[in-house]
Amino acid sequence: MKNCIILLLVATSLLTCKSGTGSKSAGQSLFNGKDLSGWHVDVPELDKNPQALSPFIIRNGLLVSMGNPNGHLITDAIHQNYRLEVEYRFAGKPGNCGVLVHASTPRALYSMFPKSIEVQMMHQNAGDFWCIVEDISVPEMEKRRGPKEKWGITEGKERRIVNLTDGTEKPLGEWNSMRIECFDAEVKVWLNEVLVNHGFGATATKGQIALQAEGAEVEFRKVMLTPIKKISE
Template identity: 30%
Template sequence: MLTRVLSSAVLVLLLATPAAAQAPDVIHLFDGKDFRQHFYTWLVDDRKNDPDRVFTVVDNVDGAPAIRISGQKYGGITTHEEYETYRLVVEFRWGTITWGNRKDRARDSGILLHCQGPDGNTGRTFNGPWMRSIETQIIEGGVGDFLLVPGTGTDGSRLWPEMTATASQDRDQEWVYDPKGKPRVFRNGDRINWYGRDPDWADRLGYRGAREVEKPAGEWNTLEVIVTRDMITNVLNGTVVNIGTDPTYTKGKIIIQSEGAELYVRRVDLYPGAKK
């Protein structure tokens, strides 16, 4: 089993991929006008319809167009294509609206990587909100966590990804990414918290921990996900917050979630062919 701790030299290589939006190899998954060239919508019950306009493009959010994800219903925007090795750069900030049983809870969303199988396969009847995948979490106080999201196979079997991380347990016995920790295989709904997640984290609106890298609600964050065949690295606002290795899923679609909170996304750029 392979395990890796990134040296400063490797980090320089990972982060050296051109960040400029005009880089020749960039795929603008959102071009500032429309997201449907690269994404389709999926919602519980509504499936590929969006009668409540959960996903729209707004002309001016802090001076630029953005995708508005209302969060009213659970689902996401899913890429038409599958991707394997890449650097994904997403700029996001929270809105003010929350919904339903998450009205008073931490604002929640996420980016699902290596999504596999039919749409909606997180539900046993294929009417779930997402697909089996590896999630880079976006939640107040927990941006950069990894979740291993299980799903249903076409034969009805339950399937899930696995991934290794060097991790240690915090005061509450939760697993936290730790470059000096021992390697451990995570599977079947497991979570790998980002290195600074507060052990006193509470699922409440506006939560912020003592070591927060995420900016306060209403400010823009840059989340970079660097994906190679044997490593996934989450970089939040220029800080490496989590690393997983040897994922059993190495290719798939990408989903940006709708999960009970309003989210604005003004940049979704994919740079193919990320290198270690």
């Protein structure tokens, strides 16, 4: 069944490109390899303990999320209609992390997570969507999100939408390549060149981009953003 869905979504993607939603500009790295210019840290623990170490550091030219204390590294700028390319790996034990798109109100969920749509990077679950006070739809919603009466975007609700494929992640220690395309109300996700999710009807179409510290050490060697423009008619 998953293979049928993937073929359908690939065909839809090709038609979308032909209809004029795929023109792109030059990309820019959101990470300069030296410091966190263009980003700011939001870690609740630092409010209580200003002497605590930030979980986001630069190490050997890599952007590293140490995992603890939990929080987010958020772009200063707001972005809309773009392709985001992220290359990452779990440096030690596998665990949890994510890329948040269309982020806005900070600490909107569990006094921690900014209002956003999360593209999951958690080991063996990469490509899932998590709705964080924003929403998005996918084909076969009840199969992939659970019973409709349990859906929601706040605490205690069914916010996870599982991805389309299994086995697309590289072995632990190897680099994974994730591509996220946000255009109008759609979000498409590829992992290692495989389409793993395609959402539509998103309740947000622009916002900041955030990387998580959520318990596991993760290295990033690429965070590249390329604007996508409509092809003029």
